[in-house]
Amino acid sequence: xxxxxxxxxxxxxxxxxxxxxxxxxxxxxxxxxxxxxxxxxxxxxxxxxxxxxxxxxxxxxxxxxxxxxxxxxxxxxxxxxxxxxxxxxxxxxxxxxxxxxxxxxxxxxxxxxxxxxxxxxxxxxxxxxxxxxxxxxxxxxxxxxxxxxxxxxxxxxxxxxxxxxxxxxxxxxxxxxxxxxxxxxxxxxxxxxxxxxxxxxxxxxxxxxxxxxx
Amino acid sequence: xxxxxxxxxxxxxxxxxxxxxxxxxxxxxxxxxxxxxxxxxxxxxxxxxxxxxxxxxxxxxxxxxxxxxxxxxxxxxxxxxxxxxxxxxxxxxxxxxxxxxxxxxxxxxxxxxxxxxxxxxxxxxxxxxxxxxxxxxxxxxxxxxxxxxxxxxxxxxxxxxxxxxxxxxxxxxxxxxxxxxxxxxxxxxxxxxxxxxxxxxxxxxxxxxxxxxx
Numbered sequence: 001x002x003x004x005x006x007x008x009x010x011x012x013x014x015x016x017x018x019x020x021x022x023x024x025x026x027x028x029x030x031x032x033x034x035x036x037x038x039x040x041x042x043x044x045x046x047x048x049x050x051x052x053x054x055x056x057x058x059x060x061x062x063x064x065x066x067x068x069x070x071x072x073x074x075x076x077x078x079x080x081x082x083x084x085x086x087x088x089x090x091x092x093x094x095x096x097x098x099x100x101x102x103x104x105x106x107x108x109x110x111x112x113x114x115x116x117x118x119x120x121x122x123x124x125x126x127x128x129x130x131x132x133x134x135x136x137x138x139x140x141x142x143x144x145x146x147x148x149x150x151x152x153x154x155x156x157x158x159x160x161x162x163x164x165x166x167x168x169x170x171x172x173x174x175x176x177x178x179x180x181x182x183x184x185x186x187x188x189x190x191x192x193x194x195x196x197x198x199x200x201x202x203x204x205x206x207x208x209x210x211x212x213x214x
Numbered sequence: 215x216x217x218x219x220x221x222x223x224x225x226x227x228x229x230x231x232x233x234x235x236x237x238x239x240x241x242x243x244x245x246x247x248x249x250x251x252x253x254x255x256x257x258x259x260x261x262x263x264x265x266x267x268x269x270x271x272x273x274x275x276x277x278x279x280x281x282x283x284x285x286x287x288x289x290x291x292x293x294x295x296x297x298x299x300x301x302x303x304x305x306x307x308x309x310x311x312x313x314x315x316x317x318x319x320x321x322x323x324x325x326x327x328x329x330x331x332x333x334x335x336x337x338x339x340x341x342x343x344x345x346x347x348x349x350x351x352x353x354x355x356x357x358x359x360x361x362x363x364x365x366x367x368x369x370x371x372x373x374x375x376x377x378x379x380x381x382x383x384x385x386x387x388x389x390x391x392x393x394x395x396x397x398x399x400x401x402x403x404x405x406x407x408x409x410x411x412x413x414x415x416x417x418x419x420x421x422x423x424x425x426x427x428x
Contacts, residue, residue, distance in 0.1 A: 182392025
């Protein structure tokens with residue numbers, strides 16, 4: 001939410017005290033514009049959100065937004081980068097490169113839940129994309145790339161004999177992502193359920209099921 | 215999809231050969247209007263769908279739609295009834311009234327998946343509701359009633375010692391519905407995965423997990 005002190009000075013002629021050559025102005029840097037924009041995109045839908053609605057929610061003028069970012073689609077691209085960058089960084093950890101496929105899969109599930117809780121509004125935006133613009137389609141292609149790597153890991157664990165083989169691996173992959181992705185619909189950070197406990201719960205339910213003593 | 219023979223005769227003056235006093239006209243009965251309407255609601259969103267868009271997709275005039283149903287919100291109510299009626303009928307089966315809580319919960323999960331696959335577009339509509347109209351809010355309240363009964367059954371199975379107690383029952387309930395409800399996002403009837411096998415897979419993954427030999 002914008003501070004009450006945010007002014008409606010029009011136009012980007014005053015670059016403000018941005019220290020490092022980054023675009024920015026007093027009260028807002030690009031990241032805080034992005035945080036508000038993502039929240040508004042998730043509330044109204046990206047297509048239905050105009051720069052006017054964004055400006056209203058930021059409490060600044062439209063031209064002040066253009067000072068931070070050249071277009072609505074660039075805002076979307078920056079927001080999606082935060083989701084996709086976080087998800088893709090999971091694969092840089094050494095835990096995804098060594099050990100059994102079972103352990104690597106558990107690590108990826110746990111890390112995905114962590115990224116999802118840490119970057120909740122950004123991943124929510126990614127999961128709700130319709131694919132109407134080029135930016136959306138590029139993001140969906142990167143998301144499919146992430147999903148494919150998980151599917152390959154499931155396949156590997158299945159061949160290794162650690163993941164059950166009585167279910168089509170595509171169904172396993174769908175149910176796994178269904179469980180993980182649904183978290184954005186209900187998880188609220190700051191409550192009694194920490195991201196760490198949630199990640200542990202998801203791994204426990206997905207790998208060992210709900211049944212006691214299984 | 216409307217047949218090419220559907221004509222654009224305006225107005226409800228020709229009641230057509232509806233046999234039993236039900237509203238209807240040649241080529242369409244209320245159920246087929248509903249089937250098309252739900253598909254259009256799911257594609258564009260309920261709010262964004264006008265009676266004009268519906269008429270275009272049905273290949274009939276707006277007044278011909280009013281012959282079948284008095285308003286867009288009535289169409290929504292009829293469509294949601296098909297989803298909610300199906301879900302609520304799960305609890306009428308004797309299997310929900312006798313036996314261990316574990317077996318009753320398994321039965322409810324299996325039956326819910328079956329209703330979901332049999333009435334896929336209707337349940338999809340229900341799961342995507344925003345709650346902007348009175349009809350939507352009433353439907354969401356009925357959906358919450360269904361969810362509460364499942365949550366009570368989870369609680370019972372936990373007390374019985376058949377469902378794991380190291381996870382908050384609210385989290386269990388959220389993950390269970392996350393897994394089940396995500397099916398609407400990817401399941402397509404008529405493929406190699408039958409509704410029966412899917413229901414079996416969901417019960418297997420939810421209760422015993424992905425791990426082999428668990």
